[in-house]
Amino acid sequence: MKHVIYRNLTSNILRLGFILLLTFSTTVLAQEGDPAKGKTLFNTNCAACHKLDKKMTGPALRNVEARLAEDEGLDREWLNKWIRNSSALIKSGDTYANKIWNEYNQTAMNAFPQLSDQDISDILAYTAATPPPPPEDPCIANPNGPNCGGGEPVDTLSNSIILGALALLFGLLAMALVLVNRTLKRFADAKGIAVAESDKGTPIWKAFIQNQFLVLVTSIALLLASGYFVYGYFMQVGVDQGYEPVQPIHYSHRIHAGDNKIDCKYCHSSARVSKTSGIPSLNVCMNCHKSIGEVAAETQLEGQEYGVDYNAEIQKLYKAVGWDETNQKYTGETSPVKWIRIHNLPDFAYFNHSQHVSVAGIECQTCHGPVEEMEIVSQYAPLTMGWCINCHRETNVKIKDNAYYTKIHEQLSKKYGVEQLTAAQMGGLECGKCHY
Amino acid sequence: MKTTLKITVVLVMLFTIVSCNKKTRRNYQYMPNMYQPVGYEPYQESDAFKGDMEAQLPVDGTIPRGYSLYEIEDTTEGYEEAKAGLESPLDSSAVDYARGKELYDIYCGICHGNKGDGQGTLMKREKILGVPSYDTRELTAGSIYHVIYYGLNSMGSYANFMSEEERWQVVAYVEKLKADLEK
Numbered sequence: 001m002k003h004v005i006y007r008n009l010t011s012n013i014l015r016l017g018f019i020l021l022l023t024f025s026t027t028v029l030a031q032e033g034d035p036a037k038g039k040t041l042f043n044t045n046c047a048a049c050h051k052l053d054k055k056m057t058g059p060a061l062r063n064v065e066a067r068l069a070e071d072e073g074l075d076r077e078w079l080n081k082w083i084r085n086s087s088a089l090i091k092s093g094d095t096y097a098n099k100i101w102n103e104y105n106q107t108a109m110n111a112f113p114q115l116s117d118q119d120i121s122d123i124l125a126y127t128a129a130t131p132p133p134p135p136e137d138p139c140i141a142n143p144n145g146p147n148c149g150g151g152e153p154v155d156t157l158s159n160s161i162i163l164g165a166l167a168l169l170f171g172l173l174a175m176a177l178v179l180v181n182r183t184l185k186r187f188a189d190a191k192g193i194a195v196a197e198s199d200k201g202t203p204i205w206k207a208f209i210q211n212q213f214l215v216l217v218t219s220i221a222l223l224l225a226s227g228y229f230v231y232g233y234f235m236q237v238g239v240d241q242g243y244e245p246v247q248p249i250h251y252s253h254r255i256h257a258g259d260n261k262i263d264c265k266y267c268h269s270s271a272r273v274s275k276t277s278g279i280p281s282l283n284v285c286m287n288c289h290k291s292i293g294e295v296a297a298e299t300q301l302e303g304q305e306y307g308v309d310y311n312a313e314i315q316k317l318y319k320a321v322g323w324d325e326t327n328q329k330y331t332g333e334t335s336p337v338k339w340i341r342i343h344n345l346p347d348f349a350y351f352n353h354s355q356h357v358s359v360a361g362i363e364c365q366t367c368h369g370p371v372e373e374m375e376i377v378s379q380y381a382p383l384t385m386g387w388c389i390n391c392h393r394e395t396n397v398k399i400k401d402n403a404y405y406t407k408i409h410e411q412l413s414k415k416y417g418v419e420q421l422t423a424a425q426m427g428g429l430e431c432g433k434c435h436y
Numbered sequence: 437m438k439t440t441l442k443i444t445v446v447l448v449m450l451f452t453i454v455s456c457n458k459k460t461r462r463n464y465q466y467m468p469n470m471y472q473p474v475g476y477e478p479y480q481e482s483d484a485f486k487g488d489m490e491a492q493l494p495v496d497g498t499i500p501r502g503y504s505l506y507e508i509e510d511t512t513e514g515y516e517e518a519k520a521g522l523e524s525p526l527d528s529s530a531v532d533y534a535r536g537k538e539l540y541d542i543y544c545g546i547c548h549g550n551k552g553d554g555q556g557t558l559m560k561r562e563k564i565l566g567v568p569s570y571d572t573r574e575l576t577a578g579s580i581y582h583v584i585y586y587g588l589n590s591m592g593s594y595a596n597f598m599s600e601e602e603r604w605q606v607v608a609y610v611e612k613l614k615a616d617l618e619k
Contacts, residue, residue, distance in 0.1 A: 044554070048566025049589050057589040107589070108512055237464050238471070244459040261557045263542040269597045276478045281491075287592035292563060336489050338481065346465075347473040378459070 033118075038126030041119055045112060052127065055328050056291060058104060061127045072096050080120055085111045238346075244378035245340040249320070250313045252306075255299065258372035264364045271353040271364070279339050282321040289317060293325055306375050342379050343368070349385070350434050360423075361398050366391075392428035396420040504600060510586040515579065522578025526604050535602075536609030543597055544606065552613030566590070570610065571617040580607045 042050075049057035068074040074096060081089050082097065086109040089097045101107075115123075188194075208214060256262050264271070267284050271277035295303075295310040303310045317323075322331040345351050356362045365371065369380025381387060397420070399405045413421050427433065465471045476482060480490040494500055508514045508522065541550055547567045549555040554569040584603050587593040598606065 043562070043565045044568070046566060048568070050566075106512070238466055240463050242459055243462060246460055260546075260561060260563060262546055265542045266546065266597075269543075273599070279479050281596070283592065283596070287587075287594075288558070288564060290592065291565075291590045296563075334487075336487050339479070341479070346471040348470055 033121030033123070033125030035122070035126045035129040037119075038122035038124070038129075041115075041123050042126050045115070046123065049109070051291075052131070054293065055326065057107060057328070058109060059100070062131075064127050065124045066128065076120075076124075079124070080117070082109075083115060083120060084113050087111065239382050239384055240342075240344075240379050241382040242378055243342055244376055245342065246376075247340055248337050249316045250308050250310075250376075252308075252310070252375050253371045253377055254373060254375045255295075255310075264371070265357075268364075271357045273354050273358070275352045275354065277353045277357075279341070282317065282334075282337065285317055286321055286323065289314060290323070290328075293318075308375075342377060343383065345383060348435055350436065359398070359402070360395070362395075388434070389424075389429060392423040395423050397423055397426050502599075506585055506595075506600075508582060514586075515582055515588075518582035519576050519579035522576075522581060524577045524581070524604050524607060526601075526608060531608045532605060533609055533612060536605040536612075539598060539602055539606050540609045540613075543594055544610070547591075552610065552617055564590075569617065570614040575610070575614060577607050577611060580610050 046061070050059070050061045052060060052062045054060055065076065065079065068079065078089075078094075078096075086097065086101075090101050202210075256267075257264060267280040268277045269280075269284075293314060294300075295314070300310055317337075318325055320335050320337045322334045323329075324331050356367075357364070367381050371377060371380075397405060397409065399409050399421075408426075409421055412425060413419065416425055418425070422428070476490045478491065481488055482490045485492055499505060508518050545556055547554075547556040547558050547564050548570070549559065549567075552570040554567040556564075556567065558564040559567045581603060583591065584594045584598075584606065586595070594603070
């Protein structure tokens, strides 16, 4: 009897060999580097100073290994040394290391001794990977699709077709009625039948004039109604609620404050400490836009909905602040941006932002509305005196963590016999508080 | 025929009134003399100044009242100098972590993350990349202050967002975050 183990020996050996081959081939692949891992590593370690396709603090890194090998004859060994400790390499007198150091204003690159060989291959694999194609613009494939500039959206199109058909139908019906009426009359004439004419009494307007009481009541009603509208018109003079000017640079609060959740006080920092909530100077924009020269492809697509090219707007910012994107330097040629102020109180009313924002702790949205949802900012509140007074009457004074108010609040709440003082009871209705 | 004419006239008048009410223009004012200030308003346009702006930088060599000089330069050597030698003027009783946190969350947390781990909203949404966690970096009070003052690499200067005292409060809070992360 044969031993069973040898029966499938050949195929077993083959199988084993295949597994061995697979094991080694994965190691070989791993040496190649994993672009996905490399992306994470790149974003945490390198992206503060390097972009793939553009100069930033440091040079662009797309295909850096291949480029170095071709142009400078430098191998992976050199790159490893550079990444792990660039300053040591510069000090050792390496020609290319010194050249690149001087080219980038002698900015020292952080040393990354913690990156393993594998990490570095991953990162390099990421830099060598072919860039993914930009998401396709649905309007190129289908210009009549929803949210596209050209062509009417399908919904409205079919609606207008239906409405048009209905209008045509009614028109035909009306014509048919007129025709039938005319034919019947002709028949009646031919047969000699007199169609009974309706008895014409006094026309209604004559009857109306003859009834003096009705005339009186109507004129009073008309006077009152017109008085109401005239009052309404005069009361809205000087009120700019809904004012929505076109700004020189299209800045979307929806993206910045809404999607990216940047705090209002990040840009409008003086609202915390001064009377005016400042319009941010352009260096505030450049804090982020130094490294964000283009919006994400999805954001750019969103812009079509509003008819805005966000990338062009960022270019306007660069032009105004004098930022040379290719060389990553300020040119010094600046031009002021003429932002249009929306919320503006008349000169005779005093308003202090810090008192409301820092002391009272009022949310910006209470007066300015849901700015984080506005693509174009408009004036939300009427900013009239009645509106101010109303809020002062309804809002309780925030005394928590405010030693300044403790004593006066105690005395005043005893005087008025209330638990919580409103701003009005604290003196928020005194004329001199806002008008002087 | 007359009625048609009248209706057209009324419609045209209504149309003119409605089209006057534009959202992109300010409303009429009763007494513009009382509404518009005589003095300069912040950010007003004015041909009296350079660049036709009312907002101007302080004259070279002057310091606004209540400010002090920061004499360390914005260079690699300056950074090392601040890192080694600069210390916070706030003593332990003056450090207010609540205020530090409030300011940190407004100005720094959006990139550095509210815990200082480099995972702020902008980082998570891949708008800004390469923000390190505080525990992977060697920081001293002086180096933190120096970087807030001048910025570093992609980070811009935050000197104009906060007063000197507020910057030191944020420095204290960043040191606390770093200590928490390293636990």
